[in-house]
Amino acid sequence: MHPTRDQRLxxxxxxxxxxxxxxxxxxxxxxxxxxxxxxxxxxxxGEMHLSNGQEPCAAGVCAHLGPEDxxxxxxxPHHIAVAKGVDLDAMVAExxxxxxxxxxxxxGHMHLFDERVNFSCSGxxxxxxxxxxxxxxxxxxxxxxxxxxAFMGEGAANQGAFHEALNLAAVWQLPVVFVIEDNAxxxxxxxxxxxxxxxxDSRAAAYGMPGMxxxxxxxxxxxxxxxxxxxxxxxGQGPSLIEIETARLAGHFMGDGExxxxxxxxxxxxxxxxxxxxxxxxxxxxxLDAAADAGLVDEAHERVEAAIRFAQDSDFLPAEAAxxxxxx
Amino acid sequence: MNTPITVPEDLWEGDGEGVITAWxxxxxxxxxxxxxxxxxxxxxxxxxxxxxxxxxxxxAKQEDEVVAKGTPIASLEA
Amino acid sequence: MTTTSTGTRKLxxxxxxxxxxxxxxxxxxxxxxxxxxxxxxxxxxxNTRGLHEEFGSDRVRDTPISExxxxxxxxxxxxxxxxxxxxxxxxxxxxxxxxxxYNLMAKNTYFSGGRVKVPMVLMTSTGGGYSDAxxxxxxxxxxxxxxxxxxxxxxxxxxxxxxxxxxxIRDDNPVVFMYxxxxxxxxxxxxxxxxxVPVPEEAYSVEIGKAAxxxxxxDLTLVSLGAGVHHCLRAAKALEAEGFDAExxxxxxxxxxxxxxxxxxVAKTGRLIVVDEDYHSFGVSGEIIASVVEHDHRLKAAxxxxxxxxxxxxxxxxxxQWALPDADKIVxxxxxxxxxx
Numbered sequence: 247m248h249p250t251r252d253q254r255l256x257x258x259x260x261x262x263x264x265x266x267x268x269x270x271x272x273x274x275x276x277x278x279x280x281x282x283x284x285x286x287x288x289x290x291x292g293e294m295h296l297s298n299g300q301e302p303c304a305a306g307v308c309a310h311l312g313p314e315d316x317x318x319x320x321x322x323p324h325h326i327a328v329a330k331g332v333d334l335d336a337m338v339a340e341x342x343x344x345x346x347x348x349x350x351x352x353x354g355h356m357h358l359f360d361e362r363v364n365f366s367c368s369g370x371x372x373x374x375x376x377x378x379x380x381x382x383x384x385x386x387x388x389x390x391x392x393x394x395x396a397f398m399g400e401g402a403a404n405q406g407a408f409h410e411a412l413n414l415a416a417v418w419q420l421p422v423v424f425v426i427e428d429n430a431x432x433x434x435x436x437x438x439x440x441x442x443x444x445x446x447d448s449r450a451a452a453y454g455m456p457g458m459x460x461x462x463x464x465x466x467x468x469x470x471x472x473x474x475x476x477x478x479x480x481x482g483q484g485p486s487l488i489e490i491e492t493a494r495l496a497g498h499f500m501g502d503g504e505x506x507x508x509x510x511x512x513x514x515x516x517x518x519x520x521x522x523x524x525x526x527x528x529x530x531x532x533x534l535d536a537a538a539d540a541g542l543v544d545e546a547h548e549r550v551e552a553a554i555r556f557a558q559d560s561d562f563l564p565a566e567a568a569x570x571x572x573x574x
Numbered sequence: 575m576n577t578p579i580t581v582p583e584d585l586w587e588g589d590g591e592g593v594i595t596a597w598x599x600x601x602x603x604x605x606x607x608x609x610x611x612x613x614x615x616x617x618x619x620x621x622x623x624x625x626x627x628x629x630x631x632x633x634a635k636q637e638d639e640v641v642a643k644g645t646p647i648a649s650l651e652a
Numbered sequence: 653m654t655t656t657s658t659g660t661r662k663l664x665x666x667x668x669x670x671x672x673x674x675x676x677x678x679x680x681x682x683x684x685x686x687x688x689x690x691x692x693x694x695x696x697x698x699n700t701r702g703l704h705e706e707f708g709s710d711r712v713r714d715t716p717i718s719e720x721x722x723x724x725x726x727x728x729x730x731x732x733x734x735x736x737x738x739x740x741x742x743x744x745x746x747x748x749x750x751x752x753x754y755n756l757m758a759k760n761t762y763f764s765g766g767r768v769k770v771p772m773v774l775m776t777s778t779g780g781g782y783s784d785a786x787x788x789x790x791x792x793x794x795x796x797x798x799x800x801x802x803x804x805x806x807x808x809x810x811x812x813x814x815x816x817x818x819x820x821i822r823d824d825n826p827v828v829f830m831y832x833x834x835x836x837x838x839x840x841x842x843x844x845x846x847x848x849v850p851v852p853e854e855a856y857s858v859e860i861g862k863a864a865x866x867x868x869x870x871d872l873t874l875v876s877l878g879a880g881v882h883h884c885l886r887a888a889k890a891l892e893a894e895g896f897d898a899e900x901x902x903x904x905x906x907x908x909x910x911x912x913x914x915x916x917x918v919a920k921t922g923r924l925i926v927v928d929e930d931y932h933s934f935g936v937s938g939e940i941i942a943s944v945v946e947h948d949h950r951l952k953a954a955x956x957x958x959x960x961x962x963x964x965x966x967x968x969x970x971x972x973q974w975a976l977p978d979a980d981k982i983v984x985x986x987x988x989x990x991x992x993x
Contacts, residue, residue, distance in 0.1 A: 316732065349765035359764035366731070366760070366768070373751050376724015383725055384732035387684065387710060394728070406748075410721035417716060571766035572801055573825045595839035596848050598662045613664070615839040620698060637845065 247473035249466060251533050253309050255542070257465050258528060260308070261301035261521050263546040264325040267334075268296045268496075270554055271324075271341065275500055283501050289558070290341060292354055297325040299463070299495035302520045303427045304329040306460075306468025306490075307395060310476045316381040316394040318374030319367035320427075321356045326397055327367070332360040338553040344560035351563055352571065364392075372398060372405030375424065379411050382420035382479075393421040393479040400489070401432030403446040412453040412487065421479035423472065424487045429494035434506040450487035460490040463520045466527075493518065577627045579648040581614060581641050585621045591642045592616040594635055601633045605650070612648075614641060625650060660850040664837020666698030668810035668851050669775070669829075672817035673700065673737060675855040677707055680735060683821060686713035686722055687739030687775075696741055697777050697836045719749035723774065727756045730772040735821060740776040743792045743830060757826045758801030772827075773820045778806075779832040779879055779929060781976055782842050786964035789972075793877065793928070794935035796828050797906035803827040803860055804906040808835065808881035809849045812904055815858025823860065832878040832929075846882045861908035865917065869899035872986060873917040875940050876927035877903040880977060884927055887982035896986070906936065911943045918944050922952035925985050927977050932959040953993040956985045 249257065271290065278288030285291060297304075300322070308329035311317065319326040327337055333348070340347030341355045348358055356369035364381070368374050378396035385392045402408055403426055415422045426446050430437045443449060450457025458475065460467040468490055475486035493515045497504045504512065528534040534542075586592070592614040599611050605625045612623040625631075629650030635641055663671065677683045684707075685700055691714035694701030704712040715722040719740060726736040740746060746753065753774065760768050780789025797804045803825055807813035813831065820827035835847035866881055867888050874884040881902045888898035899917050903910065918924045924944055926937040937957035944955065958977045966972050 316728075318728070347765075349763050349767075352765055353763035357759075357763035359760065359768050361731075361764065361768050364732075366764075368756065370751055370755055373724065373756060376721050376752055377728030377731065377756060379721060380725030380728025380730070380736070381732045382728075384729040384734045387729075388682075388733065407720045407724065407751075410716070410718035411724070413716055414718055414721040414725065571762050571764075573803070574761055574766050574769050593839055595843060596662070596664055596837055596845075598664075598667075598848070600660060600662075603660065613837065613839075618838075618840045620838065 247470045249309065249469045253469070254466070254528060254533055257305035257309050257469065258524055259542055259546060260305040260329040261465070261524065262543055263549060264301050264304065264328040265298055265521055266547050267328065267338070267550045268298045268324060270550055272296065272500065274554070285501070294355060294500040295322040295498065296496040296500065297322045299493040299515065299520065300427050300429060301325045302463050302465035302468050303397070303425065303490045303492050306465045307425055307472040309469055310473050311395065313363045314392045316364040316378060316392060317397065318378045318394070319365070319397045320374065320399060321367070321369045322399070323356070323358055323367040327358055327360070327365055330365045331363045332358065332365050333362070334549060334553040335556040336360070339557040339560050342557040342560070343562065344557055345563040346556065346560040350567060350571070352568070372402040372407035374398065375407050375411035378422050379415045379420060382415065382422040383418060386420055391480070393423060393476055395423045395425055397425045397427060399432065400426050400428035400430070400437050400446060401440065402426070403449060404440060412455065412485070415485040416453040416455050419482070419484040421482070422485045423475045423479055424485065425472070426487070426489040427492050428489050429492050431494060431498065433498040445489055447487055447489040455485050455487060457487045457489070460488065463490070463492045463518065465520060465524055495519065575652045577629065577650045577652065578646040579611065579623065579626060579650060580646045581623065581643050583643045585614065585643065586616045586619065589643070590616055591640050592621070593640050594637050594647065595620065597633060597637060599631055601631060604630050623647070627652060661853070662848050663810040663814070663851040664698070664848045665807060665810045665813040665831055666701065666836045666838065668814035669699040669817050669831065670701050670703060671851070672814045672821070672855065674703055674706060676818060676821040677703070677711060682733060683735045683737065684711040684713065685737045686715050686726065688715055688717055688741050690714060690739055695739065697831070697833060698838055699775065699831065699836070719745060720752055723749050724752040724756060726772050727752060727760065727770060730770045730826070731760065731768050735771050737773040737775060737821065740774060742788050743776040743778050744787050744790050746792065746795070753802070754799045758799055761825065762801055769824045770826045771824045773829050774826065775829040775831065777833050778830050779834055780965050780972060781834055783967055783969050783972060785967040789965040791878070791930035791960070793830060793906055793930045794939070796830070797936070801826070802907065804830065805860055805904060806830045806832070806877045806906060807904060808866070808878055808902050809847045810851050811849050812858050812864070814851050815856050816860065816904065818855050819857040819860050822857065827860065830878070834879050844879060844882050846885065858904065861905045861910055863904055863910035863913040864902045865899060865913070866902040867898065867900040869897040869921065871896045871921055872898040872923040872925065873901060873914070873921045874898050874925050874927060874982065875901045875903065875914055877906070877936065878929065880927040880929055883977055883979050883982060886979035890979060890983050891986060909939070909943070914940060915944055915947055915949065918949055918951065922950070923989060924951065924955040925982060925989070926955070926957045926959070927982055928957065928959040929977055930960060931962055932957065933962050935959065953989045956989055958982050958985050
């Protein structure tokens with residue numbers, strides 16, 4: 247399955263938008279955190295898990311999804327939220343903890359819920375899989391269209407939740423796709439030190455479902471694999487598993503010294519940054535020229551800047567609003 | 575007319591005995607044919623006893639009493 | 653199940669739960685049940701009996717032994733327009749799936765600012781007394797009630813069980829429905845007869861968050877929940893023979909907790925004993941006592957508690973029965989209270 251020109255430009259735009267958002271977050275996050283890195287300080291306190299480098303996973307999968315489809319994402323959710331169409335103003339405001347945020351500041355960057363586009367994420371490894379299976383079950387039982395996609399890192403494939411959820415989805419033949427973003431590191435532990443198989447897509451065989459692998463962080467390759475898996479799900483043929491070889495260009499979280507990486511790894515990953523690579527590919531294919539690229543990039547940047555201004559200009563909820571919304 | 579309620583011969587497999595775990599209507603109540611009136615337990619399994627006819631119930635075997643297939647446990651006066 | 657024409661029909665809690673569920677499933681197609689052995693078997697504790705026969709395998713789903721997956725799935729389905737009723741067979745099994753319960757089920761509404769609803773019921777069995785030892789006999793009421801974001805109900809009889817089940821299914825929030833095995837009407841679990849009571853045929857709700865006064869009295873307030881209520885009622889009867897008039901408050905819900913009813917009772921009697929089959933420390937008994945004394949009631953005696961000791965539940969009947977609360981221990985606690993003051 248090959249993406250059309252429009253689909254390729256759409257994916258490129260999502261990746262550029264997400265990357266710029268994260269570059270801006272990176273700067274803003276560090277405000278108030280130098281020279282002493284106190285996680286509680288600055289306009290964006292708390293942990294911050296950046297997804298730069300992993301944008302192809304989100305763009306290639308979400309190119310096949312509409313607002314009615316369900317996505318559960320991870321503690322590293324920004325690229326997926328952007329590509330799924332989460333309201334950017336409300337998302338950035340939530341990352342800043344503001345009243346206008348998705349949850350009025352109760353959730354922060356690891357707990358983003360936008361029910362308008364059926365997006366949610368969780369800070370616990372592997373725990374989005376069960377809800378994705380359940381949402382797929384809900385669609386099947388109600389006879390409603392829509393598929394569910396559960397994103398996870400490669401470390402999640404060693405969680406019990408992964409194996410339980412894949413089995414359940416396969417037993418009930420549910421319209422769900424499991425997407426592993428293999429960035430090769432679970433915080434500081436390398437994949438080969440934690441995982442008994444070189445590739446997690448081979449684990450699909452244990453649950454009688456197709457397993458697919460995408461090498462080299464290739465967004466068009468992700469598009470092709472996801473297209474096949476999602477079409478199968480929409481067609482009532484049950485779940486699939488995709489593992490994408492991707493790259494975490496930042497640390498596990500901001501402030502990570504990354505001393506665990508082998509010498510030269512980071513430079514190698516940066517040289518293979520998927521966004522400049524895709525830009526070159528689009529230019530070479532004649533789908534984009536320098537002027538159009540500049541226009542697209544400017545537009546994406548302005549969209550992000552507008553969301554940041556919206557967040558910065560918003561107020562915090564009164565502190566006692568913390569007592570609200572425990573129950574509906 | 576007085577009709578006994580007996581433990582049906584086909585209520586469970588085998589010839590083991592059971593115990594009445596609950597009467598779900600009080601002694602002297604009027605019940606309709608097919609009403610669930612009691613539960614009998616055999617090992618861990620629970621079985622239902624229904625009223626064979628309509629009538630006023632007189633309980634003969636109380637809760638916790640051991641019963642066998644064919645045991646009269648109550649009667650119904652139409 | 654057919655119905656009695658006249659007289660008072662009684663149900664076991666198991667049947668009351670199944671009846672409430674069946675009635676909800678008839679009126680609302682989004683209600684469905686899933687869990688281990690809830691299908692043709694009807695639940696190990698009888699509370700889904702007859703449902704599979706009436707509603708079929710699509711709406712009454714036997715699951716693999718994968719609590720993390722199917723409770724997580726219930727969260728996802730609940731957020732997508734369904735009303736799942738999901739069973740954790742023994743509450744003791746929460747260890748394999750608590751993340752789906754307390755990090756997802758209980759927090760998704762809050763983390764969405766109230767925009768994502770999670771209308772699901774997690775039903776789970778509690779309690780021992782039949783030598784199943786410490787991985788199948790716990791109550792763990794406080795463990796669940798302690799964690800914000802989920803309502804918690806604990807019925808002591810079939811009337812409340814049906815009404816609370818109906819209320820739980822209709823609630824737009826997650827509700828943990830904790831049913832005590834000894835109250836289920838399953839004879840092999842040492843059935844408490846007092847739990848099998850008259851139950852109306854029609855669907856009705858018992859409000860979640862409202863305690864009930866199970867017995868009125870003026871000398872002493874006994875507060876409990878689940879099977880403990882029956883221990884209290886027996887103790888009250890024994891005390892009556894001694895000339896003391898005990899009031900028994902059945903909490904019915906832990907979240908929200910009806911502190912007002914407890915306080916009003918203690919304000920009247922001036923004495924308080926809390927009875928809890930869950931562990932003694934950091935639990936329901938401490939919470940109830942704190943709720944009373946922080947409200948500045950002038951008690952006639954220091955409050956007391958009869959709770960499960962802080963030990964894993966032992967297997968040997970001699971040890972387990974020695975540790976479990978019962979009416980004699982409640983009476984003894986009251987005698988001690990009188991001696992102290």
